[in-house]
Each structure stands twice: as structure tokens, then as C-alpha cells.
Amino acid sequence: IxxxxxxxxxxxxxxxxxxxxxxxxxxxxxxxxxxxxxxxxxxxxxxxSVQAEQRLKKFAIYRWNPDKSEEKPQMQEYSVDLNACGPMVLDALIKIKNEIDPTLTFRRSCREGICGSCSMNIGGVNTLACISKIDTNLSKPSKIYPLPHMYVIKDLVPDMTNFYNQYRSIQPWLQRKDETASGSQQYLQSIDDRKKLDGLYECILCACCSTSCPSYWWNGDKYLGPAVLMQAYRWIIDSRDERSEERLNELRDPFSVFRCHTIMNCTRTCPKGLNPGKAIAEIKKLLSGIIKKDEPGLKTATLQN
Incomplete structure (x- = not known):
């Protein structure tokens, strides 16, 4: 088997x-x-091999060097690839300074529209470079100048000395008749009185409004300008401030306030969306006696515990 x-x-x-x-x-x-x-x-x-095609944008920038004072100011063009640059004009300026021309001079700090350092004239409008978007039209250059009708220190840096001296002249701080207890506790303020300061305290003193005002161009030595006057009004109507009448008396002359001819460039150009023109109109009404400062909603002499 x-x-x-x-x-x-x-x-x-x-x-x-x-x-x-x-x-x-x-x-x-x-x-x-x-x-x-x-x-x-x-x-x-x-x-x-995988990069997108370059999108070259031209920027025509005002240049002047005080070390070469015999040379006239000129517009200098730079090309920036928008594919390798942030969306704001300040991003382009920083890229130009870091990668193309380190001699380009301008002010900047926060990059968030808070400090007011990078105020300049972009495309014919006073604004902040850090919140101004780049015009993506590649067929024409974006023109950038320093703030108009200001002495220029270098390139895009204006001389703000007169502006800050005027700001100092309004004494922009809370003033009381009896300041013996100042600094120890807070003075009371009602909710309604606090709301009156909205649209005033947000001013960042960038000077965009003042340098857009023809009245300030013509009388910058005597007329305080929209920015400073709005700050003056902020302290005049503060319910905790007891020197409002003295503040108004400092403005009783033909130039400090009344050079304002309600052109309203200030309100149109403010990058924070504030209304300096309205504040100036309120000061004029207070000076003429048409209105008076409201009484405080709370007894401000009482200190908050």
C-alpha cells in the first residue's frame, strides 16, 4: 500500500x-x-522652484539729510516684494530699512496704532503707518511724506517740539484746589460723568489732525491746533477737575481757539476716529457763555476707599 x-x-x-x-x-x-x-x-x-511670482510694489519716499543740507529734498523709489512683506506700510518701511537702505529714517514703536510715533502722510492722507494697509495696485507707486508743514529733522521724522510745548501749556493733568490728599486715594466720579470723557482720552497725540489743518499751518505759533484743544477740553469737562474756569481763561484770546474755522480736516483724518472739531466747538460755547460745565454727579471731594 x-x-x-x-x-x-x-x-x-x-x-x-x-x-x-x-x-x-x-x-x-x-x-x-x-x-x-x-x-x-x-x-x-x-x-x-515653488515660490510664487514676485509682486513688486514701488514706494516713493521723501528723503532729506541734514548732514547734506546743500542738497534739496528728493523722492527716492524702492521696490518691495509684497509676497515677502507684511500688509501694512510700516512693514514695508522696516523691510526697506533692514534689507535695502539702512539710512532711511522714520519713527515707530508699538506697531499697533497706540503710541502715535509712526504718523506720516501716506498717499496724501495723514495717518499711522502701522495701521495703513499697503495699496496693492502695482501699477503706481505709494508716495510717503513726513507730516506736512512741520520742520523736518530727517527723512520722515518731523520736529514735534512746538507741538509738545503747546500740549504742555494746557497743563494736561487733574488739578484740585486742595491737593493735600492727592495721590493717596481716587476721587469719586459718576458713570455718566465718566462717559463724557469717551472720545477724548483716546487721543494718542500723533498730530495727524493738527498737521492737516490749514489754520494750524498759517498760525502754528499761536493757534493751539485740534489735538491740543481736544486734550484741553478733556480736562475742562472732567467732573473731578476744579480748575476749569482757570483753564478757559487761558484760552480767552483771538488765536488759541478762535483761529479754528471749522474746516474739519481734523475729524476726517483722525486715525482713531475721534472728533476734535466737536471738542473745539464745545470750548467755544463754554468761552461764550452759551453753556456751562455740568455739576458733578457725585461729590468728588469724597475720596474712594
Whole structure:
């Protein structure tokens, strides 16, 4: 009797199943190796080959160097790739200074529209470079000048000396007749009295409004200008301030306030959306006696514990 050389059916089935499993694993391995290879090739591709086409924007910037005073001011053009630059004009100025021309001079600090340092004239409008978006029209350059009708220290840096001297003249701090307890506790103020200061205290003294005012251009030595007058009004109507009458008396002359001819450039150009023109109108009404300062809603002499 001859013995059968064939494997039992169960053993044949196991061998076929094992072979199929091996083939499937080999296929998945090859597929995975190909996929990862493609990923590696994509990541190892030089950046230049996948870069988008450059979007070159021209900026025409006012240049003047006091060390070369014999040379006239001029407009100098720079090209910036908008694909490699932030969206604001200040981003472009910083990129130009860092990568193209380190001699370009301008003021800047917070980059958030809070400090007022980067005020300048961009495209014919006084504004803050840090919150002014770049005009993406590549066919024409963006023109950038220092604030108008101000002495220029260098390039985009105006001389703010007169502006700050005028601000100092209004004594912009809380004043009481009896200041023996000042600094120890807070003076009370009602909610309604506090609301009267909204739209005034937010001024960042960037001087965009004052340097857009023709009256300030013509009488900058005597007329205080929109920014300073709005700050003066902020302290005049503060319910906690007891020197309002003295503050108004300092403004009783033909120039400090009444050189305002309600041109309203100040309100149109304010980058914070404030209304200096309205504040000046309120001061005029107080000076003429048409209105009077409201009595405090709370007894401000009472100190808050």
C-alpha cells in the first residue's frame, strides 16, 4: 500500500493564506515606500522652484539729510516684494530699512496704532503707518511724506517740539484746589460723568489732525491746533477737575481757539476716529457763555476707599 504524498486539505489552505498575506504585506510596503519617497522629494525641492511670482510694489519716499543740507529734498523709489512683506506700510518701511537702505529714517514703536510715533502722510492722507494697509495696485507707486508743514529733522521724522510745548501749556493733568490728599486715594466720579470723557482720552497725540489743518499751518505759533484743544477740553469737562474756569481763561484770546474755522480736516483724518472739531466747538460755547460745565454727579471731594 503506497502512502499519499499530498498534504492534508487544511495544511494546503494555511499555506495559500500565508502566501496571500505575505504578498499583501509586500505590496503595502512598496506602496508606502513610494509614498514616503514622494513626500521626501517634495520637501527637498528647492524653495525657489515653488515660490510664487514676485509682486513688486514701488514706494516713493521723501528723503532729506541734514548732514547734506546743500542738497534739496528728493523722492527716492524702492521696490518691495509684497509676497515677502507684511500688509501694512510700516512693514514695508522696516523691510526697506533692514534689507535695502539702512539710512532711511522714520519713527515707530508699538506697531499697533497706540503710541502715535509712526504718523506720516501716506498717499496724501495723514495717518499711522502701522495701521495703513499697503495699496496693492502695482501699477503706481505709494508716495510717503513726513507730516506736512512741520520742520523736518530727517527723512520722515518731523520736529514735534512746538507741538509738545503747546500740549504742555494746557497743563494736561487733574488739578484740585486742595491737593493735600492727592495721590493717596481716587476721587469719586459718576458713570455718566465718566462717559463724557469717551472720545477724548483716546487721543494718542500723533498730530495727524493738527498737521492737516490749514489754520494750524498759517498760525502754528499761536493757534493751539485740534489735538491740543481736544486734550484741553478733556480736562475742562472732567467732573473731578476744579480748575476749569482757570483753564478757559487761558484760552480767552483771538488765536488759541478762535483761529479754528471749522474746516474739519481734523475729524476726517483722525486715525482713531475721534472728533476734535466737536471738542473745539464745545470750548467755544463754554468761552461764550452759551453753556456751562455740568455739576458733578457725585461729590468728588469724597475720596474712594
Amino acid at each position: 503506497q502512502k499519499s504524498t499530498q498534504s492534508p486539505p487544511e495544511e494546503s489552505t494555511l499555506r495559500i493564506s500565508h502566501s496571500r498575506k505575505m504578498a499583501c504585506e509586500l505590496f503595502l510596503f512598496r506602496l508606502g515606500r513610494g509614498t514616503f519617497g514622494q513626500v521626501r522629494r517634495i520637501h527637498s525641492t528647492p524653495a525657489n
